[in-house]
Amino acid sequence: MTKQERVENMQRLSGTDVRKCMKCGKCSGRCPAFKEMDIKPHQFVSMLERGKIDELLACDAIWNCLSCMACVERCPRGVAPAAVVEAVRDTVVRMQGKNGITAEEIPPIVDEFIPQQLLVSAYRKYNK
Amino acid sequence: MKISYYPGCTLKTKAKELDVTARLCAKALGVEMEEIENWQCCGAVYPMGTDEIATKLSAVRALDYAKHHGGKLLTLCSACHNVIKRTNEDMKSNEDMQFRANNYMKLDEPYKGETEVLHYLEMLKNVIGFDVIKKAVVKPLNRKIGAYYGCLLLRPSGVMAFDNPENPTIIEDFIRAIGGTPVTYPFRNECCGAYVSLKNSELPKQKSRKVLMSAKEKGAEEVITACPLCLYNLQANGDGILPVKYFTELLAEALGVEQ
Numbered sequence: 001m002t003k004q005e006r007v008e009n010m011q012r013l014s015g016t017d018v019r020k021c022m023k024c025g026k027c028s029g030r031c032p033a034f035k036e037m038d039i040k041p042h043q044f045v046s047m048l049e050r051g052k053i054d055e056l057l058a059c060d061a062i063w064n065c066l067s068c069m070a071c072v073e074r075c076p077r078g079v080a081p082a083a084v085v086e087a088v089r090d091t092v093v094r095m096q097g098k099n100g101i102t103a104e105e106i107p108p109i110v111d112e113f114i115p116q117q118l119l120v121s122a123y124r125k126y127n128k
Numbered sequence: 129m130k131i132s133y134y135p136g137c138t139l140k141t142k143a144k145e146l147d148v149t150a151r152l153c154a155k156a157l158g159v160e161m162e163e164i165e166n167w168q169c170c171g172a173v174y175p176m177g178t179d180e181i182a183t184k185l186s187a188v189r190a191l192d193y194a195k196h197h198g199g200k201l202l203t204l205c206s207a208c209h210n211v212i213k214r215t216n217e218d219m220k221s222n223e224d225m226q227f228r229a230n231n232y233m234k235l236d237e238p239y240k241g242e243t244e245v246l247h248y249l250e251m252l253k254n255v256i257g258f259d260v261i262k263k264a265v266v267k268p269l270n271r272k273i274g275a276y277y278g279c280l281l282l283r284p285s286g287v288m289a290f291d292n293p294e295n296p297t298i299i300e301d302f303i304r305a306i307g308g309t310p311v312t313y314p315f316r317n318e319c320c321g322a323y324v325s326l327k328n329s330e331l332p333k334q335k336s337r338k339v340l341m342s343a344k345e346k347g348a349e350e351v352i353t354a355c356p357l358c359l360y361n362l363q364a365n366g367d368g369i370l371p372v373k374y375f376t377e378l379l380a381e382a383l384g385v386e387q
Contacts, residue, residue, distance in 0.1 A: 015178040062192035069283035121172035122326040
């Protein structure tokens with residue numbers, strides 16, 4: 001698969017039109033995980049538009065995005081930065097050996113109050 | 129009046145009190161919540177990838193069941209509500225998803241998003257009415273209560289259509305109906321830290337503390353939520369800044385419903 005095809009695949013997977021971004025930065029301004037994002041929400045959008053997917057696939061921000069949809073809510077152009085983050089995370093997690101969390105890691109961090117909802121959602125986001 | 133009800137995994141386990149109090153209160157207010165048959169976990173997060181089909185099928189199955197059982201599907205957990213409502217929108221407006229899901233499920237009649245997804249709070253407001261609830265209250269709560277919306281009920285607002293995403297009022301109106309004084313605070317629609325708890329526990333710690341500090345600064349004596357994960361994050365990371373409860377627990381208290 002050519003680089004261009006990989007870029008187009010990721011754009012399609014995100015389901016959002018990154019070309020509509022007008023670079024106002026409101027998404028990153030609203031992001032509650034901003035400090036923890038080594039690539040900021042607005043950068044996800046512009047980097048996917050420019051085809052810089054290898055840099056995106058190597059970032060840590062995909063593990064800290066909360067999928068809270070605040071960036072999507074504030075975008076004046078109807079772009080969904082969170083969906084770009086998810087497309088990158090999906091692409092990474094679907095690779096062999098690239099799960100963000102494994103079954104073995106979970107028992108030691110589970111306490112008696114953890115709701116099933118947390119285990120299921122984290123596993124959905126971080127594991128294939 | 130009967131309504132099809134989707135409880136979800138956590139309401140059968142760690143958040144039993146949310147399920148139990150909601151059912152008892154609904155009954156006291158004249159609504160019978162009929163648990164749908166053979167429901168499966170919704171997956172807890174809405175998969176945004178455009179090629180995600182199988183991960184949304186449990187929601188489609190529940191929606192199709194409700195279509196044939198009254199046409200409405202009642203949810204209570206914020207996460208279930210978010211996943212089911214967004215999946216329903218896909219089945220209504222996304223031809224690719226509609227085609228592929230129906231192709232897989234082979235229902236007698238294709239499902240095309242006909243079911244109305246209703247959150248318990250929306251039922252209280254639009255089906256029962258806050259004025260009716262106010263009259264049914266036997267023990268007005270008379271306390272300062274902070275509504276915690278979090279993310280899942282409100283966003284993305286285009287699909288959720290739950291309330292104004294930046295300045296919601298439904299839970300404040302609910303608090304007034306049960307005789308409490310709502311406390312409006314800036315962080316009530318901020319994220320608690322969600323599922324990142326399992327990956328980077330520091331982030332939910334900061335987020336949850338900020339929410340509770342914000343509510344306390346504005347004078348809240350307790351905070352209420354509809355989400356088991358929000359409740360967990362706020363309690364686990366809040367160092368007891370404020371008590372956190374399910375909104376249905378307060379409703380039960382105000383209605384004098386014995387658990």
